Amino acid sequence: MTETTVAGVLAELAALEDPKARAVNERHGDDHGVNLGKLRALAKQLKTQQDLARELWATGDTAARLLALLICRPKAFERDELDAMLREARVPKVHDWLVNYVVKKNPAAEELRLAWFADPDPVVASAGWALTTERVAKKPGGLDLEQLLDVIEARMKDAPDRLQWAMNHCLAQIGIDHPAHRARALQIGERLEVLKDYPTPPNCTSPYAPIWITEMVSRQQA
CATH class of the missing domain: 1.25.40 (Serine Threonine Protein Phosphatase 5, Tetratricopeptide repeat)
Incomplete structure (x- = not known):
């Protein structure tokens, strides 16, 4: 995927930023302001894109990482890659989705x-x-x-x-x-x-x- 595609997705996420959603999320330790329903709708549009998922994860942005976990192929990650991702995942929702949506489905x-x-x-x-x-x-x-x-x-x-x-x-x-x-x-x-x-x-x-x-x-x- 090109950087413009990643940049385009980040721009879409920025456009979905909602101060009320951020306030609710931050009470749970999650540092992003995107409504999860809208995040899932965006993931549905993008469909499965493993390369894009990896690049979104690499941005370190919480909303981008949540989106990455929704569009990735769980079985495509190597064991050491998942171990490194888990150790980076300090935001509760990212940690939770990584374990439940990806790791549980990985060999x-x-x-x-x-x-x-x-x-x-x-x-x-x-x-x-x-x-x-x-x-x-x-x-x-x-x-x-x-x-x-x-x-x-x-x-x-x-x-x-x-x-x-x-x-x-x-x-x-x-x-x-x-x-x-x-x-x-x-x-x-x-x-x-x-x-x-x-x-x-x-x-x-x-x-x-x-x-x-x-x-x-x-x-x-x-």
Whole structure:
């Protein structure tokens, strides 16, 4: 892709800049002002363009990186390329989309999960936990769920925010999907009280694990 194409896309993103959207996004740590619905509409127009996606990512601009993740081919990235991208992805929404939209669909996902899970950087480790939660839900074979609960019990309370959130999601997923471990998952959640007071909008499920687990299990049984 030529630089003018990248410049053209950046100009389109700049034209979509909305101060109200920026204010909302910045409250969540995301430094861009593009409405995500409009960003997705632009991605739909551009369709899949792997080379353009790589160039947009290289700009370092948050909106451009989010767009890149929507128009890329997830399986086209090399393992080391995704590792480098993840370590650059400090903006929460970029990190979240990279893990969920790209890494999970890449052949190196399990290798990266193992590499990131114990990484000393808590933001990188949170990606490892997110991939682990995906396996807890969809491919639990080979995972030691008791050991995961041991780690969560020992480390979640004092973990930095992003890592704590990812560990808490894993705790809830174990409790929701694996009845044999549900009582212990509930017990850990009740004892640690992580996210117990998290402000939850009406009609949304609290991220506090005991409430989350109980609510989701009751829906499954309804």
